[in-house]
Amino acid sequence: MIGPSVLLLVCMALAPEGVQERLDELGTLMRSERIGKTQRLDALDERLALRGEALDAGEFANDAERTRWRIDQAEDMLMGGLGFDRLGLVVLHGHPTARQSTDARSRIDAALSLLDESSIEVEQGIFELEQVRASNRSSLQREMLLHYREKERDRRLPFLRAMALVHRAEAYEDRDLRTRTMREALDSVEGLDERLDGASSARASWLRGLALARLGRYEEAEEAFRTAAVHPSATPDIVLAARLGGVVNREVQGGVTRAVRAANSLLDRYEGRQQVARYLLIVDCIANLHSESGRLEEASAAWNGMRPDLVASGFEPDAVDAIIADRIRMLPIEDPSATDLPLAVLLAHASREDIDAGKMAESIQAHLAEPGIEHSEKARAMLVLGSLLVRSDRPFEAASILHAMAVEHPGHSRSGPAIEQAARLAVRGHLSNPSDADWRQLSDAVLDHLLSGYPDLEGIDAWRLAAARMAARDGRVQDSLVIYDTVSPGAGEYESAIVEGAVQVLSLSRGEAPAIAPGDAVESLKKRRSRGNETTQVAVDLLMVEALIEDERAEEAADLVKSLDERSLDETQRSRIETLRLRCAAGDPAAMAAAASTVAGQRRPEGGVAIASALRDALARLSEVEQRTGVEHAQSVYRDEVLPLAEAMQEWLGGMNVDDPEAGLLVVEGLRKSGRHAEAIEFMTGSLSDRRDSGQVLFERAECLHALGSEDQLAEAMGIYRRLSRVEREQAPRRWWWSQLRMLETLSLLDRNVDQIAPRIRQLLAEDDSLGGADIRRRFENLLARHQ
Numbered sequence: 001m002i003g004p005s006v007l008l009l010v011c012m013a014l015a016p017e018g019v020q021e022r023l024d025e026l027g028t029l030m031r032s033e034r035i036g037k038t039q040r041l042d043a044l045d046e047r048l049a050l051r052g053e054a055l056d057a058g059e060f061a062n063d064a065e066r067t068r069w070r071i072d073q074a075e076d077m078l079m080g081g082l083g084f085d086r087l088g089l090v091v092l093h094g095h096p097t098a099r100q101s102t103d104a105r106s107r108i109d110a111a112l113s114l115l116d117e118s119s120i121e122v123e124q125g126i127f128e129l130e131q132v133r134a135s136n137r138s139s140l141q142r143e144m145l146l147h148y149r150e151k152e153r154d155r156r157l158p159f160l161r162a163m164a165l166v167h168r169a170e171a172y173e174d175r176d177l178r179t180r181t182m183r184e185a186l187d188s189v190e191g192l193d194e195r196l197d198g199a200s201s202a203r204a205s206w207l208r209g210l211a212l213a214r215l216g217r218y219e220e221a222e223e224a225f226r227t228a229a230v231h232p233s234a235t236p237d238i239v240l241a242a243r244l245g246g247v248v249n250r251e252v253q254g255g256v257t258r259a260v261r262a263a264n265s266l267l268d269r270y271e272g273r274q275q276v277a278r279y280l281l282i283v284d285c286i287a288n289l290h291s292e293s294g295r296l297e298e299a300s301a302a303w304n305g306m307r308p309d310l311v312a313s314g315f316e317p318d319a320v321d322a323i324i325a326d327r328i329r330m331l332p333i334e335d336p337s338a339t340d341l342p343l344a345v346l347l348a349h350a351s352r353e354d355i356d357a358g359k360m361a362e363s364i365q366a367h368l369a370e371p372g373i374e375h376s377e378k379a380r381a382m383l384v385l386g387s388l389l390v391r392s393d394r395p396f397e398a399a400s401i402l403h404a405m406a407v408e409h410p411g412h413s414r415s416g417p418a419i420e421q422a423a424r425l426a427v428r429g430h431l432s433n434p435s436d437a438d439w440r441q442l443s444d445a446v447l448d449h450l451l452s453g454y455p456d457l458e459g460i461d462a463w464r465l466a467a468a469r470m471a472a473r474d475g476r477v478q479d480s481l482v483i484y485d486t487v488s489p490g491a492g493e494y495e496s497a498i499v500e501g502a503v504q505v506l507s508l509s510r511g512e513a514p515a516i517a518p519g520d521a522v523e524s525l526k527k528r529r530s531r532g533n534e535t536t537q538v539a540v541d542l543l544m545v546e547a548l549i550e551d552e553r554a555e556e557a558a559d560l561v562k563s564l565d566e567r568s569l570d571e572t573q574r575s576r577i578e579t580l581r582l583r584c585a586a587g588d589p590a591a592m593a594a595a596a597s598t599v600a601g602q603r604r605p606e607g608g609v610a611i612a613s614a615l616r617d618a619l620a621r622l623s624e625v626e627q628r629t630g631v632e633h634a635q636s637v638y639r640d641e642v643l644p645l646a647e648a649m650q651e652w653l654g655g656m657n658v659d660d661p662e663a664g665l666l667v668v669e670g671l672r673k674s675g676r677h678a679e680a681i682e683f684m685t686g687s688l689s690d691r692r693d694s695g696q697v698l699f700e701r702a703e704c705l706h707a708l709g710s711e712d713q714l715a716e717a718m719g720i721y722r723r724l725s726r727v728e729r730e731q732a733p734r735r736w737w738w739s740q741l742r743m744l745e746t747l748s749l750l751d752r753n754v755d756q757i758a759p760r761i762r763q764l765l766a767e768d769d770s771l772g773g774a775d776i777r778r779r780f781e782n783l784l785a786r787h788q
Helices: 004-014 016-031 037-057 063-080 084-093 098-130 139-172 175-189 198-214 218-230 236-254 256-267 273-292 296-305 307-312 317-328 343-349 357-368 375-391 395-408 415-432 437-453 460-473 477-484 494-508 518-531 534-550 554-563 571-584 589-602 605-629 635-641 643-656 661-673 677-687 695-708 711-731 733-750 754-767 774-786
Strands: none
Touching: 016 037, 037 063, 037 084, 063 098, 063 139, 084 098, 084 139, 084 236, 084 273, 098 139, 139 175, 139 198, 175 198, 198 218, 198 236, 218 236, 236 256, 236 273, 256 273, 273 296, 273 317, 296 307, 296 317, 296 343, 307 317, 317 343, 343 357, 343 375, 357 375, 375 395, 375 415, 395 415, 395 437, 415 437, 415 460, 437 460, 460 477, 460 494, 477 494, 494 518, 494 534, 518 534, 534 554, 534 571, 554 571, 571 589, 571 605, 589 605, 589 635, 589 643, 605 635, 605 643, 605 661, 605 774, 635 643, 635 661, 643 661, 661 677, 661 695, 677 695, 695 711, 695 733, 711 733, 733 754, 733 774, 754 774
């Protein structure tokens, strides 16, 4: 839209009439039924600005033209400025915003200023024209005199002046000042209803009635309002204005109670969506009457009471709540969180940043503890209380009240958001306080209600996934699987639910007391795999490999690994494949060695676990045979089957730079049994120095020293064996028996106190003829044979 100043220059560059032409166009646009409120107000603003700049410029053919423009400007300010969007009625009887109040006051004051100037100019014009003898006046002078007298002085000026004065007095003045202004307005409007035509006549009657009402002339005011309301040209807004004027008349004559009763009687006349603005105006009038007499609870109740009607008219409940809260917040209240305030007032002020949220929460809690709270208001109070408790850093209470709101008010439009907020708070609280039983119970209850009560809630599948994860985290694996299976096919969370559920299935087959056998886990995984897409199937396949291995079906596991297209795997999965290959290769030393080397180079945590497991299993398998048969394996066997794993484990530990004493001891045992004693000692000195006094580290060091065999090394080993023999028998019987054997073997090697060897062996045989196992017993027997 071209700015008014630009329009003025364009129009006046042609002729002054150009401005008038644009003003006429805007006037026609303002009266059009085809445009909306915003366009109408824009047209009015442009018209006022354009005419205002023209008046400032002063480019008029004569004084009469300038005067007419001034009066036209005042008329637009009052009839348009106060009439459009019922601004005048709002400032008289409603609850205007600060912006509305300021705009109306500025238009009233500006109009009165223009009218004062115009009145002087009209009187001056009449005086000058009357100085010309009637017989000497031209037809133009006679026409101007008639215009000045009958249209401007006797009709338009007093009508507009009365309109401005009544609005100023009623909306912005009080007591004596209001009375003086209303008396002046009455002087201006007296008799105008008979001199004016159409809607202006009806409006004049209404203005006269309002002035009479404030001056205490009840019967005359009633008659004026009645005349306005039944006038054949009265618009619906004039009728409403007259009826609200009757409310004012009853307030002056009979007090607030009578006025409220009169206003309440009007509400039934304004039902339905088309009458909402007028309905709101009446309710605002009622609330204002209560508020001005200090009855804040009644005022807030009046606004609260319109909620059902507005919702029934098709307005969204949240929008209605906002309309009501905006009005209640304008009530004159010093402390908006005081406990003695009506609940509706507390709720309206609860969102303010400058309040004490904790104090406000306590005030609302006190109201909620009282019986008889209206159902919808209780729901809103619980929602607001939840928000305040969050602001007060009381998340458990917040989650509890929001959960209660959703349970007690399932049909409320905000019960869904409430239970979601409760779930977020409860889950976060449980995760932050995993050992707190109250948080866990609340989290379970909220999630259960969310999932069971809101199956169609937008985003419910994300909550199903979260609930399943929480159940799994809390050890309720079977519950988690049930929830995983409720995630909707096609949802963004569906594939994740399949994979995560598969992980939980595998976990059920593990541990000290597995819930299902590994074979059952394989079958369950196959079913889950069939529901997923290609990527999901690969992820489940990797889990199935583990289940097959644990079901002692390594060959099937290896075949499944071979069937996977590594090009479709991500980096993590490719690393995992190598780990699984290592686990599948049990019984094939060469394959295990190659897989272990690859896994160690990948530097992944799960790789270290796999290597350690393979190394532990290899050592345990060979040791079990030795203990059972008494036949010790040659070092070459260990070098083939154990050493590659020990070296891979050593490489992984170095590359990951982690402190893992258990894995380190496996490395040492593997090196020692493979004949790499010096390397084993060096590794212990560096990586296990912090645990050098532990029984296992001491034993491994002694074994390496004994194997190396120098006199000093044997002496150091003897000291360690003696130390272990004093404390290890109950804690680690195998190490104790090895220590007993090595001490006697050392005496034999050094040829010292050899006469004590046979008696000691016989003593040990008397104590336990197993001598710690077949492998140790065979060595004792050989030693005894040499020293009989």
